[in-house]
Amino acid sequence: MSAATERSDSDGYDVIVLGAGPVGENLADRTRAAGLTTVIVESELVGGECSYWACMPSKALLRPVISRADAGRLPGLRERVGGPLEVPAVLERRDTFTSHWQDDGQVDWLRSVGIDLVRGHGRLDGPRAVTVELPDGGRRRLTARHAVAVCTGSRAALPPLPGVAEVRPWTSREATSSKTVPRRLAVVGGGVVAVEMATVWQALGAAVTVLVRGQEGLLTRMEPFAGELVAEALTEAGVEIRTGVSVTAAHRPAPDGPVTLGLDDGSELVADEVLFATGRAPRTEDIGLDTVGLEPGSWLEVDDSCRVTAVPDGWLYAAGDVNHRALMTHQGKYQARVAGAAIGARVRGTPPLDTGRWGAHSATADHAAVPQVVFTDPEAASVGLTAAQARDAGHRIRVVDKDLAQVAGAGLYADGYRGRARMVVDEDRGHLLGATFVGPAVGELLHSASVAVAGEVPLARLWHAVPSYPTISEVWLRLLEAYRDGEGAGADG
Known part of the structure; x- marks a missing residue:
C-alpha cells in the first residue's frame, strides 16, 4: 500500500475523539467504560499540553523554588538554604516529569483500557466523519455511529505586533x-x-x-x-x-x-x-469546522453536557479549552467525564440522562465551583465566585476576611507567615458562593472549600466540620466565628 493510498476504517467507531490530551483521554475513557468503541486522533504527543508544556513541567519547576522559600522561613533551615538552586538538577527533574517528551507510557495506557489511537492530523469531514492525514502521507477516514468529540485544547495567543x-x-x-x-x-x-x-x-x-x-x-x-x-x-x-x-x-x-x-x-x-x-486561542483553525457549518478558529459553544449547540442532531461535543468555559486542565477533565457519561447515557439509555443543575450529565461546576491554584510564593487558591462576581450576579452577600497569620497552624508552618482568607456567603441561602486563600501551602486548603461550594453546604452544618489543631485549615473556624459574630461587609460593602 503506497503512502498516498486512501485508507478507511470499514466498521467505524461509536465515538471519535479529536485530541489525546487529558481531556480527550478522560472522555474516551468514559465512553469506553460505557461500552462504546472509541478512537482518539492525535497529531502531537499523547498526554497533550498539560503533560509536556504546561501543568507538569511548570509545577516541577516551581516545587524546588517553593520548597526553598519555605525552608528559608524556618530557623535551623534558613542558614542552610541561602545559596542558589542547582539549575541542572531542577531542569532534569522537570524533564523527568515530562517523560523527556516521550509518550510511550500514555500510549500504553490507552491500549490497556481498549481505546484505539490514530496518529495524524484529524479534521471533521461532514457529519460524524473525520479524515486523518497520517504521518506517512496517507489518509484515513473514520466514521462515528454516535458522536465526535473535539478536545483539541488551546494555544498561546501572541499579540498583533508587527514582526x-x-x-x-x-x-x-x-x-x-x-x-x-x-x-x-x-x-x-x-x-x-x-x-x-x-x-x-x-x-x-x-x-x-x-x-x-x-x-x-x-x-x-x-x-x-x-x-x-x-x-x-x-x-x-x-x-x-x-x-x-x-x-x-x-x-x-x-x-x-x-x-x-x-x-x-x-x-x-x-x-x-x-x-x-x-491569553489563549482555540486550536480549531484547521480541524474542518467549516464542513459542519461552523467558523474555523472559533470557540465552540456547548450546553452543560458539552454538546455543541450550533450543530443539528446533537452528535458533536466539545470539552476542555475549546469551549472556553474554564481553561484549566482539571476543569476540562471534569467536562470530559460529564460529556463521556452523557454520550453513553444518550446511546444506551442507562442511566437515564440527568442534565439538571448538579446532575450527573451536567457540568454545573463550570458556572458555580471552578477551583484554581496559582503555585507562586505565596500560593493563591480560589473556588466559586469572587465578591465582585457574586454582586454582579445579583446575590445578596456577606464577605468575611481573616488574616491567615493569626491561625496557630500558619505560625507553626513558617516564621513571618503572611496570608489572607476570604469567604463569600449567600445571605439568602446561607451557604458559600466562593472562597479565596493566599499564603504558603494554601493550595491544599482548596478542596475543602470546593466541597462546601459545590455541595452548597449550609454554614450551620459547616460548624460541625471541625478543623484539626494546629493546622492552617483552622482558618475555617475563624471565618465561621467572624460570620456568626456579624463581621464582614454586605453586598454593597
Missing part, C-alpha cells in the same frame, strides 16, 4: 521547556502563566521584568488581594513589575542577540528572551 513572530518569543511552551536560563527575561502579562514563570526564572537566576498592560495589577480574575500579595512577594524576590504599560514593538536584530521591546510610554526594554503570556 512579533520574527523575534522568536517564548510562549508557555518555551517557558516550561527551556534548557537554559536567560540572563534577562521580560514577561508580558499578569495572569497565571506570567506570575508562575516569573517566579521560576527569577529563582533560577534570571533578571525578570513583568509588564502588565492594565493598572489593576496581577491575577485580576481572583480577589484583588491575591494579586497584591503575589506582587509584593515577587517584588521582594527581585522581580520588577511595571503596570500600565503596553508593548508596541519587538525587535531582535541578531538571530542570537537580545530582544528590544518598545513600550507605549516611549521607553525601551532589552531582554535576552521575552515571554508573551497574553
